[in-house]
Amino acid sequence: MQASKINLLFKNDVGFYLLTALLLIAVSFLAFVCESFSQKIICILITGYFAVLLLKKYATSLKLVLILVSLFIGVITLNKREASFELTEQSQIKIYPDQVHVKDDYLTGIGHFQRGKILISGKVTSEQEKDLKKGLPLIISQIKGECGEIEPATNIGEFDYQNYYAAKGIIQKIKYSTCNLRVMRSNSVLTNLHKIRFDLQNYFQKMPQLLGFFASELILGENNAQENQEILNNYRDLGVIHLLSISGLHVGLYVLIISTICFYLKMTDEEAFLCCCIVLLLGIFLSYGQAGFVRASLTYFLGKICKFKGYRVAGIDILGLACILHIIFVPRLFMMAGAILSYLLAKGLQLTNKFGKMSQSILLNVLLTPLLLFYFYQVNFLTVLFNLMVVPYFNWVVMPIAFANVLLFGFTKKLAPFFEQVLELGEKAIGNLSNTKLGLLTFGxxxxxQCLILILLTVLLIIALREKTEWKINKKKLSCSLIGTYFLFFSMIHFPLRGQVTFIDVGQGDSILITTPFPRRAYMIEQAEN
Structure with missing residues (x-):
């Protein structure tokens, strides 16, 4: 199987579904991500390129491509008809307790109205807080307050909440001053699933800090960022933050455990597969459909179905089919950084499967570096080394302890202090390693x-190294080009030829940041009403 041969230089049958998935991804970027004229032009060219490849290489399957593209465009059209919430006397919002948080008598979270979702916040009384603790859905009515759109980021480098929530289909927020909360009695499957999630949240909150943090991360895909921000920063600075994301590692773990239990119960492969499907579907709901977990689950589902039916489908096409299904059900999927990183990593694993483990790790980190710089502005050159050090600790210490505590904490709390001390020692060592800042570069x-160019050059380099004599582009020239491009972009950021004036909105009084051309100097002018 030649996983990388999906362009006009080669003639082969592998890669149809992957190429179709790439076409749909390009269409989704055009519909939801591209804003400027130049972005749209580039995206249209990429879309056209994938369309030509499909036409040239898979003309016999053109009808299937047209059906999938037409279906996806229809889904996009329906999704872009954003339902607007209008605050009236009859307005009602439904909330699930696992989707909201109450701190210092103040509620924040996500609410549901008839045609969509909305961010909600406001004060709650002690009686209302008691109702929330029941774990049942509540109806908010008689709402008085302010309703408007979620504001975009106003400063360079500021987190864009508007884009983040738009990816989840949320464009509005409401801050209420007064409202009426009424418990909604329901025995529906959805209500019971939300109740399970709410109970797990409360269960994890009763645990010691680190045990609760890892349990919440590994099962629910969430954490209290304020209390655990130092841990997150340590993992991010070392380049191992991916360990805290629910992904293929967890799918593999769940499948292994369930399959082993089914084996000892003498169940058939089909029965074991059904049990795994139930567990993974529950995991998808509990993790709120985290992209990495959904991708890995879909890949497992499709792979097993093809095996049972005797279909011979290449691994890259299994990934392509998973992506097609995923993006049709979640058309805004690639507005989320996690989804882009997850699918790029999955494809990178396939592109580098011919290399040794060390070479594969290095190439995967090089492949992901442009996206890390785009989203987080920094990269650690020693990430491969830190992965070799931290991954075994995480796989053989953190995960077994976290899951063992989840199973045992409800019966006995005597082991929790010991487990917590073990994790404290491990996290202290990771914190000390992170504080050294070894290998950490704030690139900008x-x-x-720039991100697109770096990704394309990296993919070409990996293909050149993989195909060797079959690929006619010189890998040494590609390597030099990639290094030179990084150096050029670094120089453009840190040694600009033009100055810049940035107005910073801090909510109370604007500030002005003035940066001069090379040699660079920065000046801050603060303004305030008082």
Missing amino acids: KINWW
Whole structure:
């Protein structure tokens, strides 16, 4: 199987579904992500390129492509008809307790109205807080307050909440001053699933800090960022933050455990597969459909179905089919950084499967570096080394302890202090390693077109190294080009030829940041009403 041969240089039958998935991804970027004229032009060219490849290589399957593209465009059209919430005397919002948080008598979270979702916040009384603790859905009525759109980021480098929530289909927020909360009695499957999630949240909150943090991360895909921000920063600075994301590692673990239990119960492969499907579907709901977990689950489902039916489908096409299904059900999927990183990593694993483990790790980190710079502005050159050090600790210490505590904590709490001490020692060592800042480079934020160029050069380099004599582009020239491009972009960020004036909105009084051309100097002018 030649996983990388999906362009006009080769003639083969592998890669149809992957190429179709790439076409749909390009269409989704055009519909939801591209804003400027230049972005749209580039996206249209990429879309056209994938369309030509499909036409040239898979003309016999053209009808299937047209059906999938037409279906996806229809889904996009329906999704872009954003339902607007209008605050009236009859307005009602439904909330599930597992989707909201109450701190210092103040509620924040996600609410549901008839045609969509909305961010909600406001004060709650002690009686209302008691109702929330029942774990049942509540209806908010008689709402008085302010309703409006979620504001976009106003400063360079500021987290864009508007884009983040738009990816989840949320464009509005409401801050209520007064309201009426009424418990909604229901025995529906959805209500019971939300109740399970709510109970798990409360269960994990009763645990010691680190045990609760890892349990919440590994099962629910969420955490209290304020209390655990130092841990997150340590993992991010070392380049191992991916360990805290629910992904293929967890799918593999769940499948292994369930399959082993089914084996000892003498169940058939089909029965074991059904049990795994039930567990993974529950995991998808509990993790709120985290992209990495959904991708890995879909890949497992499709792979097993093909095996049972005797279909011979290449691994890259299994990934393509998973992506097609995923993006049709979640058309805004690739507005989320997690989804882009997850699918790029999955494809990278396939592209580098011919290399040794060390070479594969290095190439995967090089492949993901442009996206890390685009989203997080920094990269650690020693990530491969830190992965070799931290991954075994996480796989053989953190995960077994976290899951063992989840199973045992409800029966006995005597082991929890010991488990917590073990994790404290491990996290202290990771914190000390992170504080050294070894290998950490604050590169600066690259633009979208810089990110695209770096990804393309990296993919070409991996293919050149993989195909060797079959690939006619010189890998040494590609390596030099990639290094030179990084150096050029770094110089453009840190040694600009033009100055810049940035107005910073801090909510109370604006500030002005003035940066001069090379040699660079920065000046801050603060303004305030008082």
